[in-house]
Amino acid sequence: MIILVKALVTTSLKYTAEIVSMARKIAYNLNIQFVHRGNFSLADLEEKFDTSGILVVSKDRFYVYIQGEDFFFHPGMAKMRIKGLKNGNNDQMISAMNLKSGDSVLDCTVGLGSDAVVANYVVGNDGKVTGLESNSLIAYVVREGIKEYENPSFTLTMAVKGIEVINADHRLFLKEIPDKSFDVVYFDPMFREPVYKSSGMMPLRKLANYDPIDINSVNEACRVAKKRVVIKERSNSDEFHRLGCIGTVAGKKSPIAYGYIAVGGDDN
Ligand SMILES: C[S@@+](CC[C@H](N)C(=O)[O-])C[C@H]1O[C@@H](n2cnc3c(N)ncnc32)[C@H](O)[C@@H]1O
The missing domain is CATH 3.40.50.150 (Vaccinia Virus protein VP39)
Structure with missing residues (x-):
């Protein structure tokens, strides 16, 4: 399995204890660092941790933030x-x-x-x-x-x-x-x-x-x-x-x- 050394997992700005626990679990399973979102913007976290992708866990979806863009599943063409x-x-x-x-x-x-x-x-x-x-x-x-x-x-x-x-x-x-x-x-x-x-x-x-x-x-x-x-x-x-x-x-x-x-x- 390829491991992204510089990736992070965090939550949306609005989070509950349940979302945090889910995000921690995902980070553990993917062997990626979990970081508390607090009030940080994703751009701030990206800069602070010098990451190559942040997996964001929210109530209703998962997406990856990278350099100002969101990656999420859609069937496209x-x-x-x-x-x-x-x-x-x-x-x-x-x-x-x-x-x-x-x-x-x-x-x-x-x-x-x-x-x-x-x-x-x-x-x-x-x-x-x-x-x-x-x-x-x-x-x-x-x-x-x-x-x-x-x-x-x-x-x-x-x-x-x-x-x-x-x-x-x-x-x-x-x-x-x-x-x-x-x-x-x-x-x-x-x-x-x-x-x-x-x-x-x-x-x-x-x-x-x-x-x-x-x-x-x-x-x-x-x-x-x-x-x-x-x-x-x-x-x-x-x-x-x-x-x-x-x-x-x-x-x-x-x-x-x-x-x-x-x-x-x-x-x-
Ligand atoms: C051009 S995209 C594929 C697009 C896809 N056919 C679609 O319809 O969305 C190529 C993808 O293959 C992945 N990839 C490249 N080399 C790979 C490898 N050795 N094993 C598995 N995935 C790989 C890349 O990370 C990238 O996500």
Whole structure:
């Protein structure tokens, strides 16, 4: 497990003994320091403790504060993508995965979880999506956000529910699991420069792990996947070649593409 040395846990400005006790417990479980909020602003705490993220525990939600921005779970673009799929449109990630109802997916870079939500919509109740995230604050907030998530749209709520988020580095996790544990293994590494400057992604960019995907992880992913390993990158990226992709799926003018390696003999 990756431990954020400089992270903190605190409470909202309004807190009860119960919230403090919950925050202390979370800090203990995450191996992160708990700090009493008192009347301090989050910016003050950030400066005083020179942190790289403060997990804030309040009555009704968890979020991470970092450099003036709040990171919390929301399905982001997943809502539009699911609407598109419902209307019979193609989704490039889903096509690259050749994903079907009932499949299992290991998302090795779950981040905010938008891709995981779209995959979970497609695999449905008979399938399973598991997400790995190396940053313990991101993993915590996304896992709890998924548990608490409710939306007037039953379809969206169901697409979010049931995704399992594990705080783990995929480089270690992949080595530990048996051959053919998942139908599809997926990687979406951080781009140094954002392709779309979506406001929802900005706090994530400040917290995230920027290490490139290593070839050993892709080799392990090929052992672990029954059908496909899929990697998201810029359309013109050399990474597809470096990591051994045999094909890519991309929209005509899209700056993003999905490279894939078909590992199963029968790819249906
Ligand atoms: C581009 S974001 C993923 C966005 C995600 N696909 C979505 O739809 O929200 C990449 C995420 O992977 C995480 N990450 C990077 N390297 C990792 C690793 N070795 N193991 C687990 N997570 C990793 C980063 O911290 C970041 O949160």
